[in-house]
């Protein structure tokens with residue numbers, strides 16, 4: 297008889313603002329038996345483990361928290377990568393690429409060998425580009441390497457539409473697709489409010505409102521960063537939900553960043569999430585404008601990838 301697996305574990309690489317908030321979210325809403333935190337700043341790491349550990353003693357969370365190495369992380373069921381520099385006020389996500397790709401390379405060198413069952417979830421920015429490189433560097437199948445992508449932008453979109461329509465956010469189906477960044481676009485043609493298409497569910501919908509909503513969704517992170525220096529609660533909540541869909545094999549449909557063979561990059565499209573990661577892409581019918589936005593977005597991401605491959609000596613030309 298083989299020994300049963302006693303633990304489910306989520307490793308979080310980087311225990312700064314996002315990583316520690318994610319760990320706290322997982323303690324309050326436990327979905328695994330162990331959270332492993334990894335960070336080269338050992339004083340910070342140990343302090344976070346002690347502080348978060350205090351939140352596990354009230355007795356109704358079965359989740360333990362401990363410090364670990366990159367090697368330990370490589371054996372976890374899910375590895376969430378929040379390690380990396382964050383945007384300063386006015387900075388774009390893409391400007392973080394060189395710094396965060398160096399960090400990503402060093403992570404995979406230290407984590408190897410990675411368990412063939414591990415699912416990687418990228419949070420660090422620019423998340424679509426790092427998801428692409430994480431897949432190359434890890435050697436895992438593309439279905440096991442995901443990025444939070446536009447799932448946070450989509451939640452923000454559902455929030456603003458819910459407020460306008462006077463219904464709960466979970467009564468709305470609405471997807472922001474493409475890049476988690478300036479190249480994102482809203483699949484307006486697919487939005488439903490309860491049982492109704494957008495125009496029926498939101499009778500006061502105008503072109504001005506459409507523009508305002510798109511700007512709000514695109515600019516939400518920058519506005520928060522301008523006032524408090526980071527965003528953490530929203531993305532931590534989204535990352536914790538994605539971990540749950542995976543570990544509970546929940547088969548939930550969400551827009552997340554994953555490899556798109558026909559476009560040659562990672563960007564967000566709807567997919568079914570389960571224990572194997574992306575169980576399958578979920579088809580979506582886009583109108584002509586949305587299809588063009590998708591293609592433009594992929595073209596830009598491809599050119600950033602090619603630039604980074606040149607800079608990091610990963611291309612022959």
Ligand SMILES: NC(=O)c1ccc[n+]([C@@H]2O[C@H](COP(=O)([O-])OP(=O)(O)OC[C@H]3O[C@@H](n4cnc5c(N)ncnc54)[C@H](O)[C@@H]3O)[C@@H](O)[C@H]2O)c1
Nearest residue numbers: 309310312313314335378379380381382419420421526531
């Ligand atoms: N995808 C999203 O929606 C989203 C939202 C918010 C933030 N982010 C991104 O998440 C990242 C983290 O943001 P933050 O606010 O937590 O930053 P932070 O500076 O507070 O924390 C980052 C941590 O990563 C650690 N780190 C560096 N190299 C490491 C390595 N090799 N292994 C493990 N840890 C390492 C640092 O020591 C630091 O503690 C940034 O890139 C930010 O842009 C993404």
